[in-house]
Every structure is written in structure tokens, then in C-alpha cells.
Amino acid sequence: MAEEAKTQEEKPQDKRPLVSRVPVKDKEMLDLLLADRGVTYYEEMKKFPVDTEAFKKTLDASCKSRIRTWLKICAHCGMCADTCFFYLANDRDPKQVPSYKIQSTLGEIVKRNGDVDTDFMINCMDTAWGKCTCCNRCGMYCPHGIDMGVMFGYTRGLCFSQGFVPHEMKIGSGMHWIFNAQMDVTVEDYVETCEWMVEENEEYYPGLTIPVDKVGADIMYVVNAREPKHYPQDLAVAAILFHLAGESWTVPSKGWEGTSLAMFAGDWACCKQQVENVYAAMERLKVKRYVGTECGHQHRATITEGPYWAGRKSGDPPVPGLHYVEWVLEALETGKLKLDPAKKIKEPCTLQDPCNYVRNHGLTDVTRKIMSYIAEDFREMSPNREHNFCCGGGGGMNGIGRYRKERNIGLKVKRDQILATGTKFVVSACHNCWDAIRDLEEVYKIGIKWSFLKPILLEMVIVPDHLKPKEEEEGANE
């Protein structure tokens, strides 16, 4: 309390407003928002007016027949209710029926042609980010083919354009505008981290390199900013596995980050800038293929949706884009990576299907085939594959403090799915899912472990003789 009063005193009268209709594009504003932690931000929002004229224009330009038809022909049949994990986790609360959530927000906006007020927009924000993770599961079950996840993605864009966006999402898109990354990691920081990781590991893996900006490599590897920032070992393991597989690969300096919090924020202009950076790197380095790290939304942003933001009519990125799991399976099937079968996971384990590359990019069987290489007793969750439930933390949900309570309630569905498998080990090749599963263990304490694929693979991989450290080789000769 005292601290809060002090900060208020210190602030000059003409301080910059924290809530605005424009994205954060300067460091000063970003720092103000970061320092605020959302307190003043949400207070300001309560008084922030809706620009109804601009709203009408945005709707005219962007709300076309697909969305208008979806809103109009919704038969109000309720078939979407039990497809939504929030509905199930909230004891079948009718207010969590996807159709209700979209009709009471976007439906009203369209009906009133943007003539809505501040309270209405705050409710829209709380629904679009706090009651929907844009997992798109409901769309698969609607008899009319109405995808409410797509519509909430669109609604997020409308909210963003009017300034009604959760604090962390505003910061997230700001980070992308300023750093071309979801966190404050610069190109220099990234390249240094790569060098550091090589230094740390080359002793054990002679010849290990992380080639930066190597022109003409087969693979351009792109990461999630969390990795260099908080889990640099992940980058090291990726390098080791490429090294052991004998791949010709590179990481770009500029364009190294593939995620897009801008996508979660609904800041479409920023999405375009972000993905064009990665595409420019593909073209600059003339690589054959792209491989992204174990991140779901990175794949969605850079490979699935990205081409459209970048205005690529083919719907494809400049070079074929693989999710990490696709590269792993290829390396296992072609024998580039050989695993020691004796080191297979013995205990029963299960697999989390991330919405962003399973339901939304069809990679349903890739991870299952990988499981057959690494696990002796793999057990499916139910439902699974494209029918799987969101981890509970997707769409930016994990990162938004305002909806922590809602998120934790939502996690119950994943908790029960995991418990029903009878396993204590969850493999998750997605940062968001990984976080959600970690948090569900923290909240509900069901005694599980969880892991990305990389550490598991490193544990099991057979190091080819010519890549083993010299000392060991000499020792073996003696």
C-alpha cells in the first residue's frame, strides 16, 4: 500500500497513458508498462473510451461474409457446449458455452456495428482471453462448421485495435515490435548465448558448433525466446542433436525468434513484421528447410498463419517449415539419430497433443511414431489427437495474471485426462503445454513429471564413435 502511494506521488501529472489504441513501439513505454504490473493499466482501462467511428471502419474492412455467416446461422443448438474444456472445468456453466461466449461479445459488436461502451469491451477482453484459448476444438464439433476459436482470434484483434487487451499481451506485442522477439533478447544476446552454449558443451561433443548465419545450410533452426533467455540448455541440446545427426544446419542472427505473442494479442501488423523477419532470414541464408523448436504457437505463427500475414498467396512459407517433432521423426526413421533401445522410458507415460500443430496443422501421428522409439509403455490420453483438449494454458492464457484463477480451474480437465491414463510422466513437445502441465502439478500436486523431447532424446541417443571425445577414445584403445 505504502509503496503504491509512493509511486503515485512520484508520477508527474502529464504521465503517458498506459492504455492506448496503438501498439507499444518504444522502450520507454514498454518499461512503463512493465513497471506498472497491470495495476494502473486496468484502472485506466475502466475509463478508456471506445472509438466507435474507428470501430465501424474496422468492422467494414475486416468482418466479411465468413464471420457474418457464422454469427447468423448459429442454430443455438448447444452442441458446442461440452466440446469446450472451460465449460467442463466450470461444472458445465452455461456462461461457458462457446456459442454464448461469442454471441455475447463479437455477436453484439457486429449487431450494434461497433456502437459499444467501455464496460462492454472489458467484458469482451475478459471473454476473448479469459474464457477462450483459441484452441479451435469447438469448431470441429459444430454441425454448421462454425469455428468460434477463429472468431475469438478475430475478436482479439478488434479488442487490440481499441486498446482493450490484457497487460501482458500488450507488453508481448511491444516486445516483438522492439526486439523482434517475445522477450527482451537482442540479436547480440542471442548470438552470445549460442557461443556460450558451444563453449559449455564442446568438451563433451568435440566439433560441436552452432553455425550462425551459414549460407546454404540444409536446415535453419529457429527458437523460442524463452530458450536463450531462461533455458539456454535447450539450445545446447538442439545443437548436440543436430551435430550427432550430422545435419548441415544454421541459426539466423536476425530472424532467430519464431514465436509470436502478437498473434495471441491480436496485433496483426506486428504479426506481419515478426514473421517477415524469419522469412527474410530464410531467403538471406538460402536454406533448404526451416525447423522450429518444440513450441506449438511458434509453428502456428511462422508456418501455418504466417504466410498469410506476410501476403504470400500460396499460403506457404518461403521454404518448407517443419516442427521439431517432424525433424526428430525423420532423423529417427532415416537413422541419422540412433537411440539405445535399452534406455527407453520404462515407466508408463503419456503424450500431450498441442492444439497448434495437431488440430491446427494435422501432425497427428508424428509424435506417436516418436513415442514408439522412446517409450516402452505409451498410453494415450482420451480424447487424443485432433480431439485432444487444450492443455489449459494456450492462447496466451499462461502468461496473463488477470486470468490466473480461470486458468487454474481450466487445468482440471487436463489433470483428469492425465490421471485417467494412470501414468506419471507426460511428454510434451510444446512450451505452452509444458508450462501448463508444470503449473497443474504445482496447483493440484498429482505427482507427475513432464518433459520436452530434447532431454529425453539426449539421454537415449547413441553417440557415433567418430564424434566421441578424444580422451574416451584413447582410453578405449588402451
Next chain:
Amino acid sequence: MVAIYEFVRGPLALISFAVFFVGCIYRIIWYVKGLDWRLDRVAYSTQRSLGIKGAIRSLFHWLLPLNRTTVNHPIFMGATYLFHLCLIIAPLFLVAHVVLIEESWNISWITIPDPIPDYMAMVVIAVGVFFLLRRLTNPDVKIITDGSDYLVLAIAVAPFITGILAYHQIFDNQLMTILHILAGEIMLIAIPFTKLCHFVLFFCSRIQLGMDYGIKRGGAHGRGIAW
């Protein structure tokens, strides 16, 4: 009464058929013209074969009860399939209707022998009552129900109620026949303007989502997803 009958059976019928056909065609054109590969983020034109495959998949799995929603909700979905089937087949192949059309415009087609459309009309009414009760009692449906839902249900079922009454000569036959024709005409006119536009937009929406899944969301991968 005769004059009214002549009017609803003659010019009004023509007008309602015209509104229905023009309105439906307009809806389809409006829908297709409103598609935008950048806004929808689907490469409709450059990935045509994947798109067509996805569209066919989507229609096939949903025009037939070959989808997870039917597995999860067999009673509701079963009733819905039956409702639509009867609602379309009964009036289209009823002997009396085909004869009327033949008298007016000299075209005709096959018919279904008489008691069957009668039973089908009863099915439409029974399922309509089921829909109504479900709207009034199921909290998940109640919360999303508004006036228009009751209105379109009434518009859809009214021709079948009046049809049965006219067919069985209950109440004044001529009045019932006029009311029945009127109810049918109201339905035809309402289709392009109300939620009943799903008569055509259902196909548009399913094809679009099928293309979305076929082109962008993994249609090129593995076994593909039907939705």
C-alpha cells in the same frame, strides 16, 4: 375466399418462389464474394485441389451422420437428421404438390405414395416439439436462445401442421388449404432473410471450413482431418 385462394395459389406463390430462388442465389454470391484469402487466411485459389478435397470431406462427414458430434449426442443429432430429411423430402415429393406444379408450369417429377409424406410431416412436428422443449429446459441451450429461434422454428413447422390439418380435412378445408399455402410461402420468403438461410449457407460454411482444414490446417499432412 375463392379469390384469396386464387391469389395465394397464383401470384403469391410465384412471388415467393422468386424471392426464395433469387434470395438464395444472392446469399451464395454474397458469401463467395466476401471470402478473402488474406482475412480468412486460407489460400482458396492457389491450393485448389487440397481445398476441394477438404470441402468434400467436410460435406461427406456432416451430410451423413459420420462425425463425432453424432457419436457424442446421438439423440439430438439423430432427431436433427430426421427432421431435415423429412422436412425436405415430404413437400418435394408429395403427389398433391407435384400435381399443382404440373398444372401451373407443366413440369413434374417422381412422387412418394400418399401416406408416407403424412407420416413424415408428423415426424417434423414431433421433432419440432422436441426442439422447443429442449430450448425451454436445457440451460446450455436456453442461454443462447432468443426470439428468432422460436420464430424460425414456428415458420419451419407451420406448413406441416397446416398441411396435416388440410390433408385430413380437419376444420374448414378451404381455409386450412389457404393457411397451408401461406405458411409454405412464408417459409420460402423467410429462408433468405432469417437464420433459415442456413438452407444454403450451411453448405457454404461447411465447404469453407473444409477448405480451411484441407489447405491450411494439415490437409496436406498424414490422414487429414475431416473438419
